[in-house]
Amino acid sequence: MFMRKVLGFALIGARAASAAAKPTLASKQYETLPLGQILPEGWLYDQLVVQTEGVAGHMHEFYDLVAKSDWIGGHSYYSYLEEAGSYWFNAMVPNSVLVKSSELYEKSLEFFHYVLDTQDESGWLGPEVGTDKPRYLWGRYPFFFGAIQLVEYDPSLEPRFVEAMHRFIRLANDMLRKGEGVEHWASTRWEDFALALQWMFDRHPDGKEELLIDTMQRLKWSGAPWEDIFSEELFPKEAVENLENPWDEDLFWHGVNLAEGMKALPATYRFTHNASDLEAASAGWDLMFRYHGRPSGAFNADELLSGLEANRGSELCLVVELMFSGSFLFQVSGDLKYADRVERVTYNALPATITADMWGRQYLQQQNQVAAKNMTPNPFPEDGPDSNIFGLEPNYPCCTVNFPQGWPKFVTNAFVTSADESSLTQVYIGPMSVNTILAGGNAVHVTVSTQYPFSDTVHISVVADKPFLYKMRIPGWVSDEGVRVDVDRDATYSVGDDTLEYTKGGARFLYLWLPAGASRIQVELPAEISIEERPHKSVAVHRGPLNYAFDIERTETILKSDPREARAVDLQYDAVADWEYAIDPTTLRFYMDEETELPAPIWDYGLAPVWMTVRACLIEWPLGGDTFAAHPPESPACVGEEREIVLSPYGTTKLRISEFPVFQSKGRNTGMAGDKQFPVHEL
Template identity: 35%
Template sequence: MAVYNAQLLHAIAEFLSSGFQVYLSNLICIMLRPLLLVQALVGLASAAEQLVPFKYQTLPLGSIKPLGWLRNQLELSASGLAGHEWDFYRFVNNSTWTGGTWEYSGLHETAPYWFNYIVPLAYTLDDARLKKQAKEFLDHVLATQQADGWLGTETKSEERGLWGRFFVLMGMIQYAEAEPSETERIVTAMHKFVNLAHSMLKQNYLGLVPRDANDVFGAGNHGVTRAHEMATAFQWLYDNHPNGNEENIWGAIDLMFKGGIAAQRDWRTFFVDGVFPTVGMPDIVDRRFVHGVDLAEGMRWPTALYRLDKNQSLIEQTHKGVNLTFTYHGANSGTITADEQLAGMAPNRGSELCMSVETMWTMSYLYNFYGTNAYADRAEKVAFNAMPAMLTPDWWGHQYAAMANQPFVRNMTKSIFANIGKYGTVFGLEPNYPCCTVNHPQGYPKFLANSFVKYGNNGLIHALLSPGEVKTILANNNQVTVTSTTDYPFRTTITYSINAVKAFDFYIRIPEWTVLGSSGISINSNSVSRLKPTAEGHQKVSVRAGKTEITISFGQQLEVVTRMNDAVAIHRGPLLYALDLEYTDTSIPSQQYNPLQPLPDNQLYLPYTKDHSLTPTTPWAIAIDPKSIKVHEEGGALREPIYKKGGPPLWLELDACDIDWAVTDDILDLPPKNPVCKSGKKKVRFAPYGSTKVRMTELPIMKV
């Protein structure tokens, strides 16, 4: 059309030859200008009317129910600390969000973190008690939404930080999906808030970029560094319930990113060779992006922006960011090594629990967007190793930080960590900042919620392998139920029972560690055939209407990975293994994190809230012979809870010897190079990492 209009003007101009040529030509231009303006606006709208979609689509919360060991873990969470914080934990039940006075920072994030996990935990388990908690919070927040649209009690601009609202919005989003009867009032509240946010952001990024030290919402610059998170919530609103408010939603999303960039928190400048730090703190000079949880979430930043501006370079930069992160700061357990701040690869440095659950969610998000198999593997690695290792078997206690080489857990003489106290490895209520107390329970509920995803109109993928049952509706009102019966990751066979009204395509994700030669699949008890993964890493099964049964098994093998100082770590399939130490457990009533002193009884949930110190009773300073490994596997039903000591039905046996290993002020040295055996050869037992609470993971090789 634009070309046509230009040609028309040119023809008219050529036709005209008298003195009024300019006059008439200008008149025509004036007549055509509205048309050209409309065309320009339509062009912009068409470019902005669609966010780049995810490759795979998640299902509404509650569509997937847990089974087996995963259900037991979620039930323990519900009956443990996570399910009772609403009853007693001061930063939740007496939060400013519900009319109380307790907050531990100007971010006002604690109750929002809680809401973000209690909704998926409640609806995953269909737990009436937890649903009641979630509804009470939702009702209060919506009833007290301020006239200008603000969510929360803050009235002063220096207190009104946008980022802390993100977790409330995420809880609302999940609630709206799980309870369609609540969708309208939730969406209405979100529109009021996004309109206010858009207005604030147009005022030099008010509420996002702190102006000075008086803006208490800017503590640590976490909000501006994680600007993409609020944008993610707004993208859901734009995708699902725009309600004619596209301009304001799009504008708010755009300004969230622009505000972060203006504040020099542009992750594109960080995920670059030569810029990204290859060492840990305190040796990092530019510290804008060194916070570990910021990084766990920041790996989503380029993709969230790509959905908006469609710049193809952001795809490559996402992959680059993930690879750089795990190449230089990756832990064997699947998480990031960062004790608040990036710590390199040292096995005596810590990994924060918040970072584990955020890494799980980030990898799930990236897998659903790109379909890159390695991202799902990473989500599983954290879920089966890093996260459970930091929790007591009854889910009443957690560590703030854990180490790969952690032979004892206690109030240390001196902290090696960048920004975590000496008490940070103790299992308890709040061994350090309270964020992990209120954030860690999102891990398994969101893992389950991403375990099955839709592929197109008529496809369903089992993406994050685990026991569970999904009920959903595919194309043409095809009602489908898939039950996954498995002990995975402790055993690598899965049986699917499928009922479908009509035919559909079922896909099973094949982990990258799978040994195809010893893997197989059987459909409806027919002979076993070899797996044939698609380019995306799926085993595709064309399921007919009616009942179908599929049994699939994944071959696995030992993998010995070399780490710092030539120490090694041992993996097998989705599991990491560590020296299984005997220990004594000494407990005291839970301490508050700052100052470190006993909490009064009215701030505890007695007798369950205790802090646990663990002391080894068997030697931990050893060198090993990886060539001597023997795998042991038991049959029978899995023990519950699975992540207690001795819980998993498999372990490794290998040769080892005692060596000298220095400890100074409760800080282990790095693994010694070329150690000398102090004793003769002996047998030691390695257990799945997630079941070990004191452990040695990265060990030197003994001279045989």
């Protein structure tokens, strides 16, 4: 760690050398809106309701890690606050507001006040107060995220939180000076505290700017050296279980830590003002998905980084933390590749690893997943044989309390303003509404009506007091010729702007200069089928934001039921149909039923109004163990007649094949899709 210590001294020394200068933070390209100003509509609102009616909205009633387990001084004591309670609060604050659940909101408020009520004289927050339990910093960080959203929603709570935070920050700074409060997990997650400190600096510095910057620097000095971990020289290019680790900590290769760590370099940029930090963040992001990326948008890490194989796992916590980090990276840098990735993860990896009623979830999902049951042996070197069953807490409980942040924070980061708050930008596409006031008192109301990602059409209605610029992200998979825009009244528009440094990777903006009053815009984002080359000469299939998979027919077995809550069950899924298919990608055809009213839940077997057909045949494709698929065969031979199979959106599947061996069908020249060459999909 010598290199790390040198960096730490350099950071602190640089600040001391310029003590006369007022410390500043670099501006972000975009600013978020307060909680409650963006609301889900249509199927997205229905999805939040399903989550609220699932385990997320009920765990406070029965689940030991967040339910009332004791009473102290008349207040409910939430057990294991250093992790589970903070995760739960971080998710339930936005969840309760987005679905207008007074019960969940009151529970969140109760938790907020309990934490602040029990802050001790030193400034410490958490269950360690009044005990001899060791004090580590990181468990408080998700609480800070939830509290920030809460006080932005209800500003009357802000003074109390800000005062408590300043007290805690003084203590944390002193602990860091003494080398206290940082253990293995805290050393990798320091960036989360840095984001909370930056919120304080931007909004409530109260003359403590130097202390706030100094604390950010000391956190970075005490923590994982992300600029080195994400470097070309040291970043692992394959599954890590057989590699020599250059770090003292395996946790530097831990999937969830890496997903959270992606926020570290943009957070660092804000207090160093060094563009090289953003360049390093971008390079590290690209390395991750080049060597460990999945067609679902996530990356492979069944605990530790695990390469590109389709039978390895991605943790659910990784999925939601990647979504949050990607949003922050976009807001700081303006690079749309991060937003493209977040949307792909949200509409594929997130729903795929949770049951449709959202009462059960996996610890790990697989791109090729032919069973969800006890796997002995299993393909996950670091995780147990129950890692891919669906239930209350298979393998580890962290994902149960952490996954509910995914959908709410996708919504709360879906629209942003420019740094000067004069323009509004739609980052993510889905049915939502916005009520906000831009610079100059410009009250703006936006309604986005769409079935996207199950449709190519987006309707936008805007009412504004004054003219303003409305920007909409155009996903990177849309060709310049594909964007079709219809605007009414005096609105004008353009697509893309090559002078903007942050329009990279093919993604760009639709610029709409809207007049005062009401405007209506219709945007068509037609997509083409694209093919992604995967290991073993296999392919993945995409169209627009969706990855497609063969949805394997399954049986469901209840393994156990929680005695405290009958709906909380562990489920085993077994395939009851053939899955050993090779496909001919040249025969792919896409279908869309836009007249269908979307059901709730939508992410389940056969419910999506979009699908594909493809020519396929059964091949010899063995299991790699008793219950998981081996690698896709590289030169498959048909063992049966060709047939047409249906591919569904990945997120609707629970058992699936999504990385297919390839063969040449007889149907390619008989009226199917001919010899059409689909574009290669770059992730």
